[in-house]
Amino acid sequence: MSKIEIACFNIEAARIAQQHGADRVEFCADMQVGGTTPDLRETEIVRRELHIxxxxxxxPRGGNFVYSMQEFAQMKNDILTYNALGADGFVFGILDEAGNIDKQKNNALVELAGGKPCTFHRAFDEVSDSVQALEDIIACGFTTVLTSGCAPNVVSGQEELKRLVQQARDRITIMPGGGLRSTNIKRIWQDTDAAYFHSSAITDGSETAVGEEVKALVKAVN
Structure with missing residues (x-):
């Protein structure tokens, strides 16, 4: 049995995710750029309503994952703000200009999270060396890596996902995500033996999770 995280870009999506059996919500804004830090007031509402x-x-923005010192300062401030709000964990990832994990900056953010679990997001899919990058992420203290297997989607990245799960062993969770749907999750799960999966569960062209899709994703791995 594996677990399901739903990427939610609005309050209603978070409600739907919980109602239909998701284990966790990744809350963010700006679906068009792959997610950014969400609105504080909306997050307050979601925090009050969710028991998952x-x-x-x-x-701080879409685009690449190399951040200026001003952007890095904003990320530090946001972690402190959302930590105080009661977030259960955080999702972020910083690379250097060579496509390596920026260990110093990532480690600083993990420390600011105060022991709450941190996921290194799909910035991982842009690294220059996935083997070394995974070791660096583990060393920084992350608990999870969200990845499509360094490919456009989880189906084309399936072999790399399987390799990453094997490399990770019990040291960190590899969470497949990127084009993951109820139509393909079962074979990805059976092939990789991953313990956590990530999907927006959007199947209708909107920006809100579809309840039946959330339910189907949960059922597929239980």
Whole structure:
């Protein structure tokens, strides 16, 4: 049995995710750019309504994952703010200009999270060396890596996902995500033996999770 995280870009999506059996919500804004730090007031509402785990995206903008010192300062401030709000965990990832994990900056954010679990998001899919990157992420103290297997989607990245799960062993959770749907999750699960999966559960062209899709994702791995 594996677990399901739903990427939610609005309050209603978070409600739907919880109602239909998701284990965790990744709350963020700006679906068009892959997610950014959500609105504080909306997050306050979601935090009050959810009894399942709430992880908050910490990403100041879309685009690449190399951040200025001003953007990094904003990320630190956001972690402190959302930590005080009661977030259960955080989602972020910083690379250097060579496509390596920026260990110093990531480690600083993990420490600011105060022991709450941190997911290194799909910035991982842009690293120059996935083997070394995973070791660096583990060393920084992350608990999870969200990845499509360094490919456009989980189906094309399936072999790399399987390899990453094997490399990770019990040291960190590899969470497949990116084009993950109820139509393909079972074979990805059976092939990779991953313990956690990530999907927006959007199947109708909107920006809100579809309840039946959330339910189907949960059922597929239980």
């Amino acid at each position: 785990a709430l992880h908050v995206m910490i990403r």
